[in-house]
Amino acid sequence: MSGYSLISLLSLCCYLLMFTTFLAARKSQKIVRSFLVLLAFMILWNLGSLFMRTEQFPSPYFWHQISIFGLLMLPVAYYQFFADFVGVYDHHRRVFWWIVFLSLFISNLFTRFLIPLPEISYNGMQAIFQYHYSNAIYIIFFVLLLLVADIIFMIKKKPNYQVIRKSLRPLAFGIGFLLLGHFLATFRVFVGIPIDIISGVINAFFFIYVLYQKKIFKVTMLLSKENIYLISLLFCVILFSNLAFKLQVWMSNVLMLKSYEIFVFVGIAMLVMTIILYMALNSFLANFFLQEEQVQNDALANYTSNVTQLLRVNEIFESLNILIKQMLKNWNMVAFTLVDKSGYQVVFSSNPLECLDFCLDENHPLATYMKETNSIVRWEDFQKSNYYRGVWEKEKQFFSSMHAQYIAPLIFKDHLIGFIILNVIGKTKSKNEDLTFLQSALTITSVALNNAQKYEQAYMEARMDETTGVYNRKYFHELLDEEYKKYRNTSLALAIANIDDFRLYNQMYGQKEGDNLLWAIANTFQTAVINFGHVARIGEKEFGIILPEYDISSAKILVEKILKQIQSKQTGFQFVGHVTLSVGVCASPYLASSCHELFSNTEMAVSGVKRSGKNGVHIYSEEVKNRLATNGNYQSKYDLYASTIYALTAAIDAKDHYTFSHSQNVAYYAKSIAEEMGLSEELVSMVYEAGLLHDIGKISIPEKILNKAGKLTEEEYRIIKQHVENAVDIIRHLPAMEYVVPAVISHHERYDGHGYPRQLRGQDIPLLGRILCVADSFDAMISKRSYKKEMPVSQALNILKLEAGKQFDPLCVDTFVRLVEMNKITVRL
Known part of the structure; x- marks a missing residue:
């Protein structure tokens, strides 16, 4: 084996090691699969070159073609890898380049026009391979330049182009050396020197550097001991198989060893070398690849275990901040989360002095940019984008004060539920693996944040009143107790606002308008105290307003101002009709020595307003307490207001003599009907009193x-x-007489629904109102008026019978007609 063959062997082992490592990794990512394809062609190229130079079976020319196939497919594999890395999935462009380079290989296979077969010569036992290229080789380089241009164009179109360029820079250097080596190999001066193979080894080391230092994509590498051992064994087998003949000659001639002794010696040497190489590789890879990654994986595992148990948004970001401080040292963060779709609110900052009341709209340019990029990007890239133009100058100043360097989205199921802004303190430079680690941490955080947001939403919904959107009674008392303990040494004011005649309001305008009124009043209070107080609905028609650090006078002034807005309807919240409120105010520690006493005293002040004619604001005092204690057994009775009612009806009599006697007649008839129908004594009294008052509005x-x-x-x-x-x-305005209102307001309703003022129908009309309708209509028919003569009783009774089921309740008509016909009542003429 020549020195050049050793170069090929070294390069082959590097690529085999990477290939077997990633072959055991999770391949759900497209980029991992494309990386494996790239390594496969690297292996084919180096394997073909090695076996050609060592003249393995079947022939050196066969392995030459294998090497050329791997070499010509490499550019397309690189193209596919870069496309997956930047997220460009243009299928047609990929197919086009595969066809182009496959065509180049097939045409060269049959013509040897582009890359000729090597010329083999021998120097003793050593084979020497020389390539004599023609100018046709530059056709391949021209096509390569077009492909490189396409890759550059593809990368530059991405918004985070600067980050991608920095990540891929070492890989680009390796490719540059690879291209340079093959280009130089075409010159005569390098004939016989495998400079292309040398450039392949350099490229392999750049690959290793990129995987270790830059971590261009996230993958859990599984470097098993079996993989390392197989690579070590393969290297030693190929090495010793090519050196076996030379070793045998040297041992026989120099060491004078016999054949079986040489066999044992070579076997032991190969075993020892394999073990040494295995131990060296295992130690190198454990420290080079896995040590830092293992530390980060352990940190992420612990973080996952902890953060998934947290149900508070702020606690989650505190945990994330601790993780970042431990692993990335000098990194700071400011976290934004989506709050009830009203916008992205700052909820956490590494620096406690940061402004935590800063909020961005849900469709803010920064949020839109984050949704589009869906990855960690540099702040300067956002500044260069068109989205930055839509940022307000005040917001730019805020971001500048944070020294923003990176922005990272928090995505859950394709929804942007938050994002964080990061900066690196001092001269510390961020590394690509830092961003990779951070991205993994943010993926975990997004899941935990989504769960926490759902929990906090459910937590708040359990404490909110469904109708008004303010706190409910249960949470009000918890909050009052907390605030009392917090401000027991300063001041805490409490106001309770009771809507006057709310039941009447519902009867006049309906339940829907009643709910609308509750919502309008609740939100008027909420808007007024949103930055310094709390509002809760504590009863059907009652609201509690907690005002920390307010004294009794300032609380009264604030409440009076709000009541004026409600009564003048200058609140921005619409409702029908005229509304008044009775409000009591108390404050601790001046007028209450406990939380319970504060609430009781405030309710007592409300009762004082009610019994003073409603529509006002009273401060709790000893005078109010004594007055309420004196009248504690007070119960509303008709006779308490008899003189007032008589005076009102007398005033009507001065305008219209008919109304005064008519009211007395209607009361008499209505009472008789109610008694005949077997109603309770209380209802009989109520309908009689309602009869006396039903036309009092004619004044x-x-x-x-x-x-x-x-x-x-x-x-x-x-x-x-x-x-x-x-x-x-x-x-x-007669608090004790509110119970007659349903009958009074209903006495002109018709059974068929065509009456007034509310167009009620049938049984929806209060029973006492239906009774009054019959009594009122009968007396009106038999009475003489300015616009008509009196009607005979028999005719009036016939009209009642004919209108039964139309204008009148049939049961009430039957009862009244029976009473008249049986002379159980006296018809008043």
């Missing part, structure tokens, strides 16, 4: 309309119909 109707002799115009009729809602507005 606001102009007298000329009430007493108009002719037919009302549409506008006048619209005004008349308003007396129902006017009556409700009057009654709502």
Whole structure:
């Protein structure tokens, strides 16, 4: 074996070692498969060259063609490898280059036009191979230049071109030496010197450097002992098989050994050399390839075990920061995560002085760029992109203050759930393997972050009120207790806001509008205190507002300002009708010595507002406490407001004599119907009181309309119909009389759904309202008015019967008609 053959053997062993290593690796990545194809053609080229130079069976020319095949397929294999590395999957371009170089090989196989067969001469027992190239060889180099241009064009189109170029630079040097060696081999001065094989060895070492130092792609390499032993054995077998004859001659002539002694000596020598080579390779590879990777793998394994158990976003990034500090030393990070699709919010920073209230829109140019690149990129690449033009100047200043150098996306199932901005402190230079390690850590982080976001969303949903979007009662009390402990030595104000007559509001406008009102009020409070307080819905119509570091006076001023906005509807949140609130305010430690006392005192202040006529803000004080204690057994009764009601009806009587007596008649008839239907004493009293109050709203109707002799115009009729809602507005200021509102507001509803003001139908109309409708209509028909004569009782009863199921409830009509016909009630004329 010549020295040149040893060069081929060395190069072959390098490629075989890499091939067997990656052959055992996971091949789900396209780049791994294309790398194996590239190594396979390297092996064919070097194997053919070695066996040709050692004149193995069947002939040197056969192995020459094998070598040429591997050599001509190498450029296409390189092209495929680069395409997979940068993520360009243009199938047609790949097929085109495969066809081109395969055609070159086939044409040369039959013509020897491009690459001639080597000329073999002998110097004693040593074969010498010489190639005599013609100018036709430059056709191959011309095609190679076209392919290289295509590769450069392909790489430059990628957004992260600078990162790719730096990663592939050593590999490009190796390819450059390979091309240079083959190009120089075409010159006469290098005839007989296998400079092309030497360049192949240089290329092999560049390959090893790229895999170790640059780690151009992530792969778990499985360097088994069997692989290393087989490579060592193969090297020694080929080496000794070519040296066997020379060794035999030397041992016989110099050492005077016999044949069997030579056989034993060569066998022992080969075994010893194989073991030594195996130990050397094993030690070299363990330190060269696997030591740093093993440390990183162990760190990632520990990180995976820890981070998958965390359910808080901030804890996950704290764990990631610790990992980065341990493995990458001088790296800092700022983490953004997607918050309720409102944008990407800063949730963690290595530097606690960083601004953590910074937020980017979900469609921010940086987020869009991250979704497109889907990999770690340099900040300077983002600055060179068109997306950077859409960044606001204030945001550019913020990023500049962070000294951003890299941006890395956090992707889960093709969704950008966050990203981190990184910088390297001092003069430390980032290496490609650092980015590879970081990418692995971020992949793990993305899964953990997705789980944590789901957990935190569920955690908050369990503490949020579904209707209003603010905190619920349960979490309110937890939060109040936490805030009280936190601010027990400073000040903590609590306000409780109760919507006045909310049940009435629902009856007038419906449940949907009631929910809309709750949402509007809750969000008005939330908007007002979002940066310094907490809002919760603590009852059906009640809200709690926690105000840390607010004293009693500033809390009252704030609440009054918010109430004015709600009443003037200058909140940006729309709702119908007129709404008032009763609000109580208390503060610790001045007016409460415990969390429970703070809440109780505030509720007591609310009760004080309610009993003072509603619609106001009261501060808790000893005076309020004493007054409520004195009236603690107070219960609303009709007779408490009898004088007020009488005065109101008397005022109506001054405008319209009919209304005063009409209300008394309706109350009498309605009470009789209710008693006959077997209703409870409480309901009988309620319908009687509702009858007295049902037309109280006519006090606001102009007298000329009430007493108009002719037919009302549409506008006048619209005004008349308003007396129902006017009556409700009057009654709502009598807190003890709220229970009559459902009957009063419903006494002009029709059983068929064509009444007013809410167009209720059938059983949806409150029963007491249906009773009032019959009593009111009957008295109206038999009474003399300015626009009509009185109607006979029998005719009025017939109309009731005819309209049963249309305007009136049939059961109420039957009951009333039976009472009249059996003379159980007196018809008041």
